[in-house]
Amino acid sequence: MISDRRAALRRVEAALGGHPSVGAAVAAYEGERTVVAYVQGATPVTKADLRLAEAAREIAAKAVREPGETGSSGPVGRYALAVAAAAVADFARRRGRAGALRVLEARAGEGEVTAVLVPALSAYEAEYLCTEATESCLAVLRRRFAGRPGVGFGLLDVEEDVRGQGYAPHSHHLVVVSGPDRCSGPVLARLRELVAPGGWLVSVATSADGRGRAEWLERAAGAGFAPLLSLPDEGDPVAGLGAHVFVGRSPVRPNARHLIEYAARRLPPELVPASIHVVDRVEGREENGGGPDAGQG
Amino acid sequence: MRVRVEVERCIGAGQCVLSAPGVFDQDDDGVVTLLRPEPPAGEAGAVREALLLCPSGALRLEQD
Structure with a gap:
């Protein structure tokens, strides 16, 4: 029985x-x-996701060969930033006429990633919220991006519960974070809480901090993000330098x-x-x- | 019966096109497009199936 x-x-x-x-x-x-x-x-993976992964490989290879397009960063930074910019622009383009795209960048630091992603989204209706954990860090970002259309600023400490900080769950289509090494499991779980169902987490490692990518992928999967893109591929020389871009879809x-x-x-x-x-x-x-x-x- | 799509939610899984190809289509990015906002009664079952299968909840049905 x-x-x-x-x-x-x-x-x-x-x-x-x-x-x-x-x-x-x-x-x-x-x-x-x-x-x-x-x-x-x-976490469905669609044909458009596969196309993005393919296009991103070409963009990545080009970024390493041709300096200059994404500012003053070295090859690793250029690589990661070019791929991340292509990914967020692809997301925005796919959404088409579906209303303003809400982007939140956690731990924006000095705005290295912001400075590349904001222009990448300039053709789309987007609200880009730049966040940092303290008012003094945020002041740096305010100075750098003041007056940029669509860019806003907010306090957010990802080491603490996000709800207590005035952020509604699932309120952003795209959540961007750099320094994957500093993203523990609990931090990733909080970021997931911010992403709308079916939305993306984009993580960018522009320096040696991308070396721990195997562990990162495990943590991201543990937080429920399905990888749509994880570059460079294993064995790519850039991988040894620490570049890494991860795009993961949050569950529907x-x-x-x-x-x-x-x-x-x-x-x-x-x-x-x-x-x-x-x-x-x-x-x-x-x-x-x-x-x-x-x-x- | 009237169909509405919330493009905002669509993630391009394509289930609607498989279920009711006469009513739904996808653009180049896989995002849903509505071919027949008011499908004929004969399509009702297929449209209902599309609504049930949509993983992102992008489809709505309004009965007359």
Whole structure:
């Protein structure tokens, strides 16, 4: 009997997992007969994303060959900034006529990244919010970018809870951050909270701090960002210098009502979940029941 | 039945075009475009499926 019930729950999970908005689903019985489900959003990768990755490789190669286009930075900085600029412009272009693009840059520092991304977005309707953790850091940015159309300034300390600092969850289409080495798991989780469902995190390493990119990719995945772009590729000489640009999509937000209707078309009535809860991460049961590495700890 | 799209939300997954190719299309970037804002009754099932499958919630249906 118990195994029948487990099999039934697996069936519910498989049905929900087949929906394009669902990244993972866990079903459970509430009482004897009521099925409930928990789902986390998927991070779809589209044809346009693949095109961006391809175009970015060309832009990156060109940036290394041809100095000068992105200011005074060395080859590593040029590389990273050129790719990041291409990525944000691509995002803006795709959104087309969908209203103002809201960009937030966390830890903008002295504005090295800002100075490249703001012009990259000049052809689009964009609100670029430049943030730093302290008023004195922000003053540097204010001086540098005062009067630039569409550029705003705000205090934001990513080491602290963002809600307490006056930032609404999911309020920005693009969130930009540099210095990936300084982005711990909790910092990434806060950045994810700021990104709208389906929006992007763009991380830029313009110096040696991109060397820890393997760990970064792991942390970004842990925070729920699916990589759409991660350059340079392994083995590229620039990788050894520390350049790294990462573009990750934040999960979409499944619509519980739609999912119930979707499930009702695919499951017998007794298995259709009475309620579906959308969560950041489903608490899955053990997925790795003992792979080749099992038993070492 | 009237269909509305929120381009703002579209991420270009293309599910709508697979479900109801007579009603939806995608531009070069994959963003949804609406071919028939008021699809015929015969398309209702396909449009409903498109609405259910859209991962980003970019589609809306208004019944007459």
